[in-house]
Amino acid sequence: MRVRARGEDWRREVERGAEEILQALSRSLEALPAEEETYYLPEFPRALREDGKPSSEGERAAFRKRLLSLAPSRDEEGNLRSEAAGWAR
Amino acid sequence: MGTLGKLQALRSGELSAVENLERFLERIEKMNRELNAFLQLNPRAREEAEEVDRRIGRGEGGRLSGLVVAVKSNINVLGLRATCASRTLEDYVSTYDAEVITRIRREGGVVVGMTNMDEFACGSSGESSAFGPTGNPSAPGYIPGGSSSGSAAAVAAGLCDLALGTDTGGSIRNPASHCGVAGLKPTYGLVPRHGLIDLGMSLDQIGPLAPDVHGLSLLMECIAGKNPGEGMMLEVERVSYELEGDVGGMRIGVCPQFSFLTDPRINEVVERKVERLRELGAEVEEVSIPHLEHALSAYYLIVSVEFFSATRRYDGRKYGKRIEEVCGEEVLRRIAMGSYISRKEYRGKYYQRALQLRTLIRKEFSSAFRRVEVLVGPTVPKLPHRLGQKLSPLEMYAYDYLTVPANLAGICAGVVKAGEVGGIPVGIQVQGPPLGEEKILRVMRALEAGA
Amino acid sequence: MKIGFEVHLQLRTERKLYCDCPTNYAEVPPNTNVCPICTGMPGAKPMRPNRAAVEAAVEISLMLGCRVQTGKPLYIQRKHYDYPDLPSGYQRTSLPLALEGSLEGVRIREVHLEEDPGQYDPVSGSVDFNRSGIPLVEIVTEPDLRSPEEARRFLRSLIRVLEYTGKVRPEAGGAMRVDVNVSLEGGGRVEVKNINSVKGTYRALKFELQRQAERLRRGERVSRETRAYLESQMITVPMRTKELEEDYRYIPDPDLPPVLLEEEWVEEVRGRMVEPPHLRERRLVEKYGLPPASARVITGERELADLFERVAREVNPLFAADWFRTKLKKVLNYMGLRAGEVGFSAEQLLSLLKMVEGGRISPEQGELVLRELAREPADPEEILLRMGLLPLGRGELEELVERVMEENREAVRDYLAGREEALNFLTGRVVRASGGRANPREAVGLLREKLEELRGKGQTS
């Protein structure tokens, strides 16, 4: 079982390790011929979605309940509660 | 009894969906403590099986007619926990059904529970789950492989009929190989991803794991095909596969780069199978994927950037916890790598180079598939390590050497058991061109039948 | 002073940009118009972009004279930043759909299609995702504006263009977001966010102008930074650097295919496009000889300009323009109506204008009828009848004139003694006694006639 050491040191260690791994990985790509970049695999149809009647209210109401029950904090009107912004204080 | 036999029994009423479910639940009860294949069982499974029995009675059992399906914990099933085996989402109860789940329900499948996995699918051993490692029922004491460790183990241990896994760089094929079951990574864009929790969006595909090739085919026929609205899907309505075709005369490719860094014992098992295909009348030809060795680097760079992007929503404000605060080491490492290389100043050096290499790999595969119909070779270059043995990150990544190319190229690839080395299963990988699923399933079926 | 804008305005569609949730976010309780997609649930994938939104953005681009990027893949980018209103930790924004337009001498750099974040109250911390995923058009200008006044005027013109398409939500409804960058000679570029009205923009700019000028005068540096506008206090404050990730780490969204704008489709949109207001304004001046101020008012809303051009075919355009600018605009403002919301028809307005132009009723009566027309649309003839405003018959007027002369003998004597101004006094009395129904011109004529008649008789008596 893995030991969960969760200090700042551990975090920094992992991040430093990440950079080393990146160097190792990118070395392998340096000498390769330049090519176009492939973001997307096959040629997907570029069709857009038609505007139209929105989703049903019942479906959304059921989802709303689940959304609110998952939220760490919420108010009686149904807003989620998050932190206040620093600049607004 | 194979998948088709089971289906026959269910349809004829010889076995009810409820009985089928209960047999599995009993086995799970006995074996899961040891295996840790399931993280959660579906409390409504019995009701769902009863409903399927009523449907079968009306002759509306669907393609699955009460077959029991295990689901990897990165796929949303309404009301169950899609934790991704992470503390980040340990309290996240799915708010909706993934599209594949909707389809499985429609076809009369019964979801039995959510399976263990590497945390956020970042791993190839099945050890990085926040809820403990998964065992390998086919090779006790060894890793089951990953990241779909629980799904492969559940199939191997007979805890379900079929299972859903996901494959970003080998996450279905790798544990299928180590656990000795069949698995398929479909062509990118063939199976809807809505509801699949992201690792690398341009690489991820949901796919089936099963005890046999018929099981793979059956589950594919249920889940594949386009989902209106979903952006990255091919124009394929539904699929249907004929598996019993002859492989005689088929042009089958082998590739020197596949065996180059692979354990000779594994190569030997694979070569015996290639020989078998030749005996069945296939023409075996050598083709080359010259830049194969660079695929691994490109893969890890791309997947890190996409994973970094995908994890930005885990901010702890809407559900779950802030990912960086609770995740395990490999997840944190990938976020750190993704964050680093997506920085403006490094884009050219890492991300763009990786995307260029992806183009190269795609081209090389597509030229190989102009000469041969499918490629066969090993799945994982090494035998699995013992559970708990410590590997460096790069050693761990090396497991994916032979599986990531298919994801980079967007092609399909399947695995079926080829043999054993010292009692440890070894799978043979069959790769095909985009939408070449029927061809690879046929070859896999021929290999399985001739075992 | 150099000022440039990034203006975001919501597009009017039925469904959101990447999901099928409805868009009437202001009319429903918090977190009602939401689904897994627009709340960033794990695993949710966006749907393809809403065509109506893409079309609206293209139409706006064309109206601003931009070059639409046809025939090449336009990637939808993920722009990453961490903020409570952003459910996925990134906002989707398209590569420019169009480049290099201009509006009233200000260069438009590019036009993008974006999705709106949710609504976040930075003070209380409450978050509502009803707005999350509403399509936005983003217009980026070059820093071509020189003063807060110029900026305000430009912003109004820009909004007018957008509202002309009929495909954006009205700015007044809070559907607008403005980021403004402002720099003074010798100072760094300051970006101000969190502005959501024209008035707010003007105030923020005034404040920045003063603040930056003051610093420079004292020999202090104005550093490059991002500030937030606080509506309640009409000031700007620095945003903490932690709250703005400077590197958005743009990547093409792997979940969405790039948008491809076909040349042919864009030309179709151009064919359907309405005439842009700034061009229409110029045309009204040239074609009808209107004073520029009237043309600006009339083109303020598309429906107002349409109404004008309809009536200008049958009444004198200058007369009509004057009516539009003074009376019609006044009545609409008073009733809080937009031209697009009026219930009366162009024909009804036209028939009213004809009555006034032909002298059947006075301009003052006309205004009364107009007010009634806006309140409860009907045929103006009917309104006249209903309000008792039908012009007096000859006989009625004669009776009135005689009565007024009888009651104001002194004024009559004055007139007869050669004091012309007495006639004005008597006319006023007649109009007043008629309750406004008497046409002053007719009353004057009849009065003079009767008085002269009296003068003739008086010689004999």
Ligand SMILES: [Zn+2]
């Ligand atoms: Zn939605």
